[in-house]
Amino acid sequence: MSPDLAIVIAAVALPFVATALTPLFVRVLGERTGYAGTVVALASFGLLGTQYGQEGTVALEWIPALNIALRFSVDGWALLFALLACGIGALIFTYSPAYMHGQSGLTRYYAALLAFMGSIVGVALAADLIAIFLFWELTSLCSFVLIGYYTADDSSQYAARMAMFITVGGGLFLLVGFLLLSLVAVDVVDSGSAVAVFDLAAMLENPDAMQEALRERGLFLPVLGLLAIGAGTKSAQVPLHFWLPNAMAAPTPVSAFLHSATMVKVGVYFIGRVRPMLVGPEWLVLFATLGLTTMTVCAIMAVASTDIKELLAYSTASHLGLMVAGFGFTSVYGAETGVFHLLNHALFKAALFLVAGIVAHEAGTREIAKLGGLRHDLPVTAAITTVVALSMAGIPPFNGFYSKELLFEAAVEASHYHDIGVLGWLYPAVAVFGSIFTVLYSLRFLSLFFGDRPEGLGHVHRPPVTLLVPPAVLALLAALVSVDPDIAVDVIVQSGLEATAVDPHEMHVGLPTSYSTPVGMSAVTIGVGFLAYPAYGRIHDGVRTLVGGIPPIRSNWWYDTIVEGLTDEGRAFAETVHNGHLRTYATWTLAATCTLALAGFVAAGAISPVAFGLEVTLPIALVLLVAVIGGVAVALSDSHIAGVLTLSILGFMIAIFYILASAPDLALTQLVVETLVLVLFLLVIEEIPESEEIGLGAVGRDAVLAVAVGVTAFVTVLVTTATRPTGPTDIARAYAEQAVPQGGGTNIVNVTLVDFRGFDTLGELAVVALAAISILTLVVMRGRNDDRPTESSDEEPIDAAGSHGTDDTAGGGDE
Amino acid sequence: MTTVIMRTTARAIVPIILVVAISLFFEGHNLPGGGFIGGVLTTTAFAIVYMAFGLDFLERGVLGRDVDPGKGPSRDRVVVAYRRLFAYGFAIAVASGLAPLLFGRPFLTQTFRRLEGIPIYDHLEVASALAFDFGVYCVVVGGLLTILSVVGAE
Numbered sequence: 025m026s027p028d029l030a031i032v033i034a035a036v037a038l039p040f041v042a043t044a045l046t047p048l049f050v051r052v053l054g055e056r057t058g059y060a061g062t063v064v065a066l067a068s069f070g071l072l073g074t075q076y077g078q079e080g081t082v083a084l085e086w087i088p089a090l091n092i093a094l095r096f097s098v099d100g101w102a103l104l105f106a107l108l109a110c111g112i113g114a115l116i117f118t119y120s121p122a123y124m125h126g127q128s129g130l131t132r133y134y135a136a137l138l139a140f141m142g143s144i145v146g147v148a149l150a151a152d153l154i155a156i157f158l159f160w161e162l163t164s165l166c167s168f169v170l171i172g173y174y175t176a177d178d179s180s181q182y183a184a185r186m187a188m189f190i191t192v193g194g195g196l197f198l199l200v201g202f203l204l205l206s207l208v209a210v211d212v213v214d215s216g217s218a219v220a221v222f223d224l225a226a227m228l229e230n231p232d233a234m235q236e237a238l239r240e241r242g243l244f245l246p247v248l249g250l251l252a253i254g255a256g257t258k259s260a261q262v263p264l265h266f267w268l269p270n271a272m273a274a275p276t277p278v279s280a281f282l283h284s285a286t287m288v289k290v291g292v293y294f295i296g297r298v299r300p301m302l303v304g305p306e307w308l309v310l311f312a313t314l315g316l317t318t319m320t321v322c323a324i325m326a327v328a329s330t331d332i333k334e335l336l337a338y339s340t341a342s343h344l345g346l347m348v349a350g351f352g353f354t355s356v357y358g359a360e361t362g363v364f365h366l367l368n369h370a371l372f373k374a375a376l377f378l379v380a381g382i383v384a385h386e387a388g389t390r391e392i393a394k395l396g397g398l399r400h401d402l403p404v405t406a407a408i409t410t411v412v413a414l415s416m417a418g419i420p421p422f423n424g425f426y427s428k429e430l431l432f433e434a435a436v437e438a439s440h441y442h443d444i445g446v447l448g449w450l451y452p453a454v455a456v457f458g459s460i461f462t463v464l465y466s467l468r469f470l471s472l473f474f475g476d477r478p479e480g481l482g483h484v485h486r487p488p489v490t491l492l493v494p495p496a497v498l499a500l501l502a503a504l505v506s507v508d509p510d511i512a513v514d515v516i517v518q519s520g521l522e523a524t525a526v527d528p529h530e531m532h533v534g535l536p537t538s539y540s541t542p543v544g545m546s547a548v549t550i551g552v553g554f555l556a557y558p559a560y561g562r563i564h565d566g567v568r569t570l571v572g573g574i575p576p577i578r579s580n581w582w583y584d585t586i587v588e589g590l591t592d593e594g595r596a597f598a599e600t601v602h603n604g605h606l607r608t609y610a611t612w613t614l615a616a617t618c619t620l621a622l623a624g625f626v627a628a629g630a631i632s633p634v635a636f637g638l639e640v641t642l643p644i645a646l647v648l649l650v651a652v653i654g655g656v657a658v659a660l661s662d663s664h665i666a667g668v669l670t671l672s673i674l675g676f677m678i679a680i681f682y683i684l685a686s687a688p689d690l691a692l693t694q695l696v697v698e699t700l701v702l703v704l705f706l707l708v709i710e711e712i713p714e715s716e717e718i719g720l721g722a723v724g725r726d727a728v729l730a731v732a733v734g735v736t737a738f739v740t741v742l743v744t745t746a747t748r749p750t751g752p753t754d755i756a757r758a759y760a761e762q763a764v765p766q767g768g769g770t771n772i773v774n775v776t777l778v779d780f781r782g783f784d785t786l787g788e789l790a791v792v793a794l795a796a797i798s799i800l801t802l803v804v805m806r807g808r809n810d811d812r813p814t815e816s817s818d819e820e821p822i823d824a825a826g827s828h829g830t831d832d833t834a835g836g837g838d839e
Numbered sequence: 840m841t842t843v844i845m846r847t848t849a850r851a852i853v854p855i856i857l858v859v860a861i862s863l864f865f866e867g868h869n870l871p872g873g874g875f876i877g878g879v880l881t882t883t884a885f886a887i888v889y890m891a892f893g894l895d896f897l898e899r900g901v902l903g904r905d906v907d908p909g910k911g912p913s914r915d916r917v918v919v920a921y922r923r924l925f926a927y928g929f930a931i932a933v934a935s936g937l938a939p940l941l942f943g944r945p946f947l948t949q950t951f952r953r954l955e956g957i958p959i960y961d962h963l964e965v966a967s968a969l970a971f972d973f974g975v976y977c978v979v980v981g982g983l984l985t986i987l988s989v990v991g992a993e
Contacts, residue, residue, distance in 0.1 A: 688871040692863070696879040700983065703886040707991045768951030768966050769868035777873065778968040778975075782936065782947040785971075789932055789978045793925050796982035800922070803989045 026080030027098040032149060033084060035071035035106070036096070038064055039142030046135040055125060057134050061117030065141060069110035072103060072145075081151050081225040090220065097151030097225045100519020101363065105293050106148035107516075108370045109286050113141040115374070115494035116281045122490045123277055123381055133173060137278065140166035144286040148293065151225035153202040156294075160198065160258070163287045164191040170282070171274040183273040186583060190267045191287075194257025201250030208237045208247075224297075231301040231526075238302075248302055251294070252310055259291030260341040261348060262318040266580050268341050269325070272333040276381030279333060283340040284374030289366060292347045296362050296524040299351055303526055305442045308354050312438065312451055315349025318342065320458035326465040327560070328567035331390045332380045332472070335465055336373070339416065342462065343369045349455070350431050351524070354441050357434035359525035364517050364533070365427035368505065372412040372424060375498035376469070379409050382487045382495070383472065389481075392468065397477030401484035404492055406473040408499040415502050417466030418459060419550060423505040423512075426533045431455055432542035456545050463553025468560055509533045614729055618736040630743045644684050651677035668705040672698055689773040849891035856884040864976055868964070874972035878979025885984055889991055921984040928977025935970040947971075 042049075042064040049057045075098050083095040116137070124130065143166060146159030164187070172184030202222070209221040212233045221227075227234050238244040255261075260268035268288060272279055282288060295311065319342050326338035343365070350361025382405055383398065384390045399406035415422035418429075435455045439448025505512045513531050522528045536543045556563065575581040601612045625631050640648070654673030661667040675698035682691035752760070759776055767775035777785050860880035867873030888896065939948035951966035 689873070689876070692871050692876050693879070696876055696883060700879055700883050700886060703883070703890065704987065704990060707890070707987075767868075767949065767968065768953075768964055769968070771867060771869050771871060771873070773871075774867045774873040774972075775968075777875075778868075778971050779949045782949065782968075782971060785975060786932055786936065786947070789929055789975060792978050792982040793929050796922075796925055796985040799986050800989055 027075045027078040027082055027096075029082035029084065029096075031071050031074055032082055032096045032098065033094070035068045035075075035110075036142060036146050036149060038068050038071070039138045039145065043135045043138040043142065046138065047131050050131045050134065055121050055130065057130060058117045058120035058124070061120070061134055061138060062114045064138060065110050065114035065117055068141075068145060069107060069114060072106050072110060076103060083152070086155075092154045092222055093152055094150075094155050095152035095223060095225065096149040096155075098149065099523045100516060100521070101293075101296060101523035102148050104363070104367065104516045104520045105289070106145045108367070109141055109144040109148065112281065112284060112286070112370060112374050112498075113137075115378075115497060116277045118490055119280075119378055119381070119494045120277045122488045123385060124275065127275075129173065129175075132169065133275070136166050136169040137281070140170060140281070140286070144290065147290050151223065153206060153222040153224055156224065157195065157199050157202060160254075160290065161192060161195045163290060164188060164195060164258075167191070167271070167282060167287050170278045171271045173275055173278065174273065177273065179270075180273040183267070183270040187267045187271050189587075190257050190264055194254045194264070197250045197257075198254025201247050201254060204243050204247050204250070205234075205238075208241055208243060209234065212237050228298075228301055234301050235304065244302075245306065248306060248310065251298060251302075252314070255291035255294050256314060256348075257291070258294075259288050259344045259348060260318075260322075261291075261314050261345060262321050263582070265318060265322055265341045266578075266583060269329075269334055269337040270580070272331070272337045276333070276377060276384065279337070280374050280377030280381065283337060283377060284370050288340065288344060289347075289370070292344055292351070292362065292366060295348060295351045296359070296366075296520075299359065299524050300526050303354050305354075305444075308352055308438065308442055309444065309447070311352025312349050312435075313352075313447075315345045315347070315352050316435075316451060316454045316458065318345025319349060320345075320454055320461070323458045323461035323465065324567055325571075327461050327468070327564055328571060329465075330392055332383060332392055332395070332469065333377075333390055335392065335469060336376055336380055339462070339465055340369075340373055342458070343373065343416075345458075346428070346431055350427075350434060353434035353438050354526075355434055355437045356521075356525050356527055356529060357430050357437055359521055359528070360517075360531055360533075361427055361430040361434050363520040363524060364430060364509075364512070365424075366520075367512060367517060368415065368423045368427050368502070371498050371502040371505065372415040375408060375412040375495040375502065376416065378491070378495040378498070379405055379412070382491050385491070386485045386487055387481060392472070394478055394480055395472045396475050396481070397473070398484065399473040400477070402473070402487070404496070405487065408492075408495050409470060409473055411499045411503050411506070412495075413466050413470040415506065416469075417463045417550075417553070418546070419463075420546070421506055421535055423502050423509060425546070426509050428459060429536070429542050429546060430533070432545045433540075436541050436545075452541075452545060456549050459549040460552050460556065463550060464557060464560060464563070467553070467557050611725070611729060614733050618729075618732045621736050621740060625739060625743055631739060632746070634742055634746060641684075644681060647677050647680050647684065651681075664709050665706070668702065668709060672702045675701070689771070845891045849887050853884050853887055856880060856887070860884065864972070865969075867972060868966055868968060874975030875979055878976045879983065881976075881980050882983040882987065886987055889987065921981045921988065923981070925978045925981025925985065928974045928979075928981055930974075931977060932971055932974025935967065935974060938967075938970075 042061070046057070049060045053060055079099050081095060081097040083093040086092050086094050120134075120137075124133065127133075140163060143159045143162035147156060147163065150156045150159055168184050168188040171187050172180050174180040203220075205227065206220045206222050209223070209227050212230055213221050213223060213226040235244065238247055257264045260266075268283070271282060274282065299307075322338045322342035322345060326335050326342060329335040329338055347362050347365050347369070350358050350365060352358065353361070380390070382402065383395065386402065387395060387398065389395065411422065415424040418424045432452065432455055435452040438444060438451055444451075510533065513533060518531050521531055571578055601608065651674050654670050654677060657670040658667055658674070661670055675694065679691045679694040679698060682688075682694055759780060760772055762780075763772045763775040764770060767779035769775040769779075860877045863872035863880060864874060864877030865872075867877065936947040939950075940946060949966065949968040949971065951964055951968070954963045954965060955961075957963045
């Protein structure tokens, strides 16, 4: 059965509508706005719930001429992700009012959070490449606002900028990948039209044909690489993982949302989405390596963390690596790992972040070293944490164990599917190695609640119930999946698997009953993890010393170096190009224009030898001769006035040339404009110093530049006139024929300007208006900086002009 | 440049230029001319006034406003009116483009009507494009005069 368009659209649009209404909510509800968000999230959740079990694509026309539509596709995988976003969104909104108590900027916070949720649901359901890109970048924008919530805080701004830079930049790679995909899809997906195809659902219906077409065109690897960069930046894969730990500058509910359910998983989600289309040996090597590296590196970094949110942030990146690696393995176990771990991770990580929020809120510190023995103060929280932390560690029978077991199985199986040589045993080894660190940091997080209470820890309050309910709900769900994983499989994971796996089969998970290699790997992981835990302090210090000692292995260092380098280079460049001398500006602009134009002609092969024929009539030759003499006279003139006057000779000759070429309109314009420019020049010229000493080098440079400009203009004229068809074109004929019947005017130029191409004229009007405004602003603003206070105080402020001029006519006379 | 010759010439030619400019504007639909050329020519007339009589003349002599001569060259006294002129001109152009939407036609659709039996003219063609062209005229005059007066005041 196909889904209902109205319901799907409503589910996606609802959060955005609520975003627009947020100021109203905040005015009416004040700090309780979060509960309105809960209602919205639950409404979206319910709407999506009605589509449960449906499969298919629905579309709303958007730009039919370009084949772009708001196309939404519903299947198990999309529903799993969208429902997670709404469900966890509802819990986050419930949690927020208590956590954000007494904070300012609630409108911004809730509006961005709602839009964030809406864009995630959008990405999950969208099946049109353009729509996906739109929602994708929207998530980046919203996260930018959310991460930078504490606008006065430098680290918050830094983190927000970094997240924006990385994720939006990655999104651009994704866009290029999309365009290449749509290029290839035209051949495969018969759209019945010649325009590009952006219909991802249609592409996924013919995965083999798409892959074949991509390989035929040699675009397979570029597309794979571009999509991987896009998804990798979003999902914080090594080496671009560093923005995620920095993003902990956001308020904790945002972190919980960002890290657990949503934005960072968008990349993983998308990898799963295109998996059937692009899966192959290259896919395996790329994503399995990327994922396992991320998993291990970030797990080690999590062990080195000193802040509970930092620990969780690195662990998120590590688990994202696990999911990417899962999808990277081409066997069906790979898809099972990805889908199942996405669900499990959302359940335990959201709960852990909310717990971290409670701890930070109630104990007043987030430093791991200062916390411990909290079970006495926060018994319920401790119980919740026990479930979810053990789940994160992958200890049986908690739910994280099942999906990690699947990863081990996929890693072991990998060498059976493709000949990957030494990687066949390296993958399982790395998976085990990384998982040991996962066990370590999970136990460390759990130890916040056990062991001795440090001296410095003051009184810890009991959290209000609204802070406790959301993580409790998540922990209960995690416990439910732990006790009977088949429930989760039946409800959603199996249908998610069918959308992401090439050869889906009935999925079964459960506690192992007999020995197999993955079971052995799990035993090693857990055993070594527990054995090494007493040495946690030494491992922690060791990693910190290592990372602190060698800056280049810290990715933050690379980011800072590159960004600072760009800033310095940019400043130096600006000082060279914009040094305040008009001559420098002209030099750079003209040189750049000439270079680009000539390079363009050369690249396009447009320059070809032309035979010159002298077909000029005597009057035209005469006029042009005078113009040339005028040009020479400009160069030879020794005063500015003489230069301007001789320059006008050139302009007037061109006007006469237009008359001779029977273009009276152009000639009129040229004459009038030339006159006006002459007058303007004469007005300004008195301000210019009489003469200035110019060095020989500057003269040489100017000469070279002048010749270059002349050559460019000459070549451009030759190229453009050479490609012009002989005789009037269809368009020209149509204008000439239609001018009287359609425009009612016999002056074709004017009819074209105001009737046929009125929009162009409107644009030009805007240019004239902008030029006037900018000159006005430049001069007036310069005047304000002058030390002439008596005069500037007399001036009318610029923006007052429109407000009190309602009654006078447009003719200019007033008062 | 405020010589007697210049002033006398200006007195004679400015009205002629203005009349020509206005006729160019109105005839633009059928003969060479139009809003842009008319606008630039009008601006030229103003420029000549500026050159011949100085910047304050327009305000004191034409608009009859009292200007304190001790304050040096006026920077943006006249400009306020010019600024409005191009703002309104732009509004007129956009509004004339929006008007067809009321009749269910696309943005910027133009139409025309031929009126018969008018005295002296016999027949007259009224094109809706004239309103748009008037917008163009206003923007050009307002914009260029703003630039002229600001630059000229320097």
